[in-house]
Amino acid sequence: MCIAALLCLWRSGPPPGRVRASRHAGWNDMRLSRTLAPTLKETPAEAQIVSHRLMLRAGLVRQTAAGIYAWLPLGFRVLKNIEQIVREEQDAIGAQEMLMPTIQAAELWRQSGRYDAYGPEMLRIKDRHDREMLYGPTNEEMITDLFRQSVKSYRELPQMLYHIQWKFRDEVRPRFGVMRGREFLMKDAYSFDLDYAGAVISYRRMMLAYMRTFQRMGVKAIPMEAESGPIGGNLSHEFIILAPTGESQVWYDAAFERMDVSPAAVSHHSPADLERFFTEMTTHYAATDEKHDPALWEKVQEKREGRGIEVGHIFYFGTKYSSPLGLTVAGSDGTPVAPHMGSYGVGVSRLVGALIEAFHDDAGIKWPDAVAPFRAAILNLKVGDAACDRISEEIYAKFAGDALYDDREERAGVKFADADLMGHPWQIVVGPRGAASGRVELKRRATGERQEVDLDAALAQIG
RNA sequence: CGGGGCGUGGCGCAGCCUGGUAGCGCGCGUGUUUUGGGUACACGAGGCCGCCGGUUCGAGUCCGGCCGCCCCGACCA
Structure with missing residues (x-):
């Protein structure tokens, strides 16, 4: 079986032995190399406040029109x-x-008297029959x-x-x-x-x-x-x-x-x-x-x-x-x-x-656990290294869709910076140094605290 | 809606005053290099200079109009 086919198997569905259920209905394949998460090193000129800047930089949103x-x-x-x-x-x-619905008929708003009272903040629309509609503000x-x-x-x-x-x-x-x-x-x-x-x-x-x-x-x-x-x-x-x-x-x-x-x-x-x-x-x-x-x-x-x-x-x-x-x-x-x-x-x-x-x-977002897009990011510092790949895949599989796997062929610094920016509560760093002996580095984003631990200990702690 | 500003490769910007072959940094691609905190070098791809019109031999640059976006204020989940 070729490597591509093996990868397909990895991607084909929820693997056994999940650590915890995903908060999402489906099991999304979340390898960074195949994810639309365009992080930015520089801040777009239009963003003033910190949350706006970070949302743009971390690749959470893109503006399509004013507001x-x-x-x-x-x-x-x-x-x-x-x-x-x-x-x-x-x-x-x-x-x-x-x-x-989002679209409402103007009629009801006339009855309550708010059709005129609401003013230009209300987006008014006409349908093909010239009926007055509106995109509901409430x-x-x-x-x-x-x-x-x-x-x-x-x-x-x-x-x-x-x-x-x-x-x-x-x-x-x-x-x-x-x-x-x-x-x-x-x-x-x-x-x-x-x-x-x-x-x-x-x-x-x-x-x-x-x-x-x-x-x-x-x-x-x-x-x-x-x-x-x-x-x-x-x-x-x-x-x-x-x-x-x-x-x-x-x-x-x-x-x-x-x-x-x-x-x-x-x-x-x-x-x-x-x-x-x-x-x-x-x-x-x-x-x-x-x-x-x-x-x-x-x-x-x-x-x-x-x-x-x-x-x-x-x-x-x-x-x-x-x-x-x-x-x-x-x-x-x-x-x-x-x-x-x-x-x-x-x-x-x-x-x-x-x-x-x-x-x-200064480095980015520090998501509270309850709302974070992923519970953890897995940083494979040396994609292509047998031990790093194996351990990363193993962890990724256990998280059953609640971890983002940075499988990009990027330098370690880039991965650290992006992980900090995106703000995953935990970072599991898999590097050639520890991988050979089955150890990974666990970093808590909120506190910056790091520890080098066995794979099982890491999973148990994050579990 | 009042006041101010900006539209130039994906992002950040210079060029505009004083018209003459469109530039820089980051990012992207290839190669070498590096190998745990945004590595370095080389080569390369990528731009109807927001749109329409005008002036001119020639407009990113000057003039007019339009569109879009941002900031301050008033207003708001």
């Missing part, structure tokens, strides 16, 4: 990982996943319409629905790469409750889900009171994650650093737990530039300051949409009631940039 990006294989994997964490935490509090009207078609009784409430879908807002000035693009991937959820008291519970539940979501991504998130809008009631919060290069200054109480939001500490089924949680989240001081109050800040015992990036926003808006769109359900006494609603967004694509802002150094 519109193509997601290349590595970037796409990160996006999917973030999306999956968001999904799991939404599911965990009982929200139902669905999928609404989905309140649509979900309200869908809900009213089928839900008729208070017995069916409460409900919470969400989808993860591309949105378009025709920003006057897109910038910061995917952090402020025109096209963006967003998780938006909508809650329907019979009354205000119910809506408050939904709101708190979602706040809990958000705290857990961001915590899983390895970042500290702080809910900050936002403009409460016409409804009031103190129920509008922005979620800011801390990053040294964040867009705005934030002031907060160190108490946020100690909060336990695990299911063991707070049950989303228990209104009492939720209330305690909500109180905890909203009584300590936390503010961005606009809302910062020096007088109140003075009273904070343990002060913390930093920079932050908004990655989520939740708000309660009562019957703002249910009323004009005619959504009512029969109450227990038979009279129609307009449900109280809330909506809850997470900027999924924005998070890719935001996480890079939070986790990087």
Whole structure:
């Protein structure tokens, strides 16, 4: 059998003895020599902020028009990982996943009054019959319409629905790469409750889900009171994650650093737990530039300051949409009631940039384990060397698609630099020095710590 | 939308003021070299100089229009 045929066998499918399941559905063959991951030594002129620069340099995305990006294989994997964490935490509090279209008819937006109110940020389109359509910037009207078609009784409430879908807002000035693009991937959820008291519970539940979501991504998130809008009631919060290069200054109480939001500490089924949680989240001081109050800040015992990036926003808006769109359900006494609603967004694509802002150094990205495109990179420092090739292939096979194999015929320095740039949490360096005796070097990207270990020890540690 | 700037091989840039055969670095290909942190040398491929029009014997360069992109501000997931 020729070498090419052997290689084909290697590539033909999931090999046995996998170390851990891939976070992805399929088993992708990820040899760098056959991967569209165009890393750049120099920074493209258009990129200003660090996350944008690194996303371009690490080959995660490419811009195709102002504020519109193509997601290349590595970037796409990160996006999917973030999306999956968001999904799991939404599911965990009982929200139902669905999928609404990107293109909507103008008609519904006329009913809610937002067709004119939204302004030029909304991308308006005409179809071949000259019907007015739009590329959805959000989905309140649509979900309200869908809900009213089928839900008729208070017995069916409460409900919470969400989808993860591309949105378009025709920003006057897109910038910061995917952090402020025109096209963006967003998780938006909508809650329907019979009354205000119910809506408050939904709101708190979602706040809990958000705290857990961001915590899983390895970042500290702080809910900050936002403009409460016409409804009031103190129920509008922005979620800011801390990053040294964040867009705005934030002031907060160190108490946020100690909060336990695990299911063991707070049950989303228990209104009492939720209330305690909500109180905890909203009584300590936390503010961005606009809302910062020096007088109140003075009273904070343990002060913390930093920079932050908004990655989520939740708000309660009562019957703002249910009323004009005619959504009512029969109450227990038979009279129609307009449900109280809330909506809850997470900027999924924005998070890719935001996480890079939070986790990087001069050499490149330092992905948190939970969202990294690959758990590890295998750096074969001497492609063609029998021992290096054998060990590299062996490791690669065991990772079952969750490792990127740098099988390029490049110099060691190039591979190190690219691996650091791309930010895989672990690097497994297979060089002729150690390979002969079955040893590899294991490097932890986040800390820079390295150790030379046996192959099995390396796999066990990363496992 | 107000203000500013930039479009020249894949990336970063020079050339434009003062019109005359399109250049540099990186990257890419081949060879030698090197062999654990972006090695060195040689040779080579690659550019309707954003688009349209004008001036001129001649336009990357001057003039007009258009398009695209970036930055600051206002606005925003």
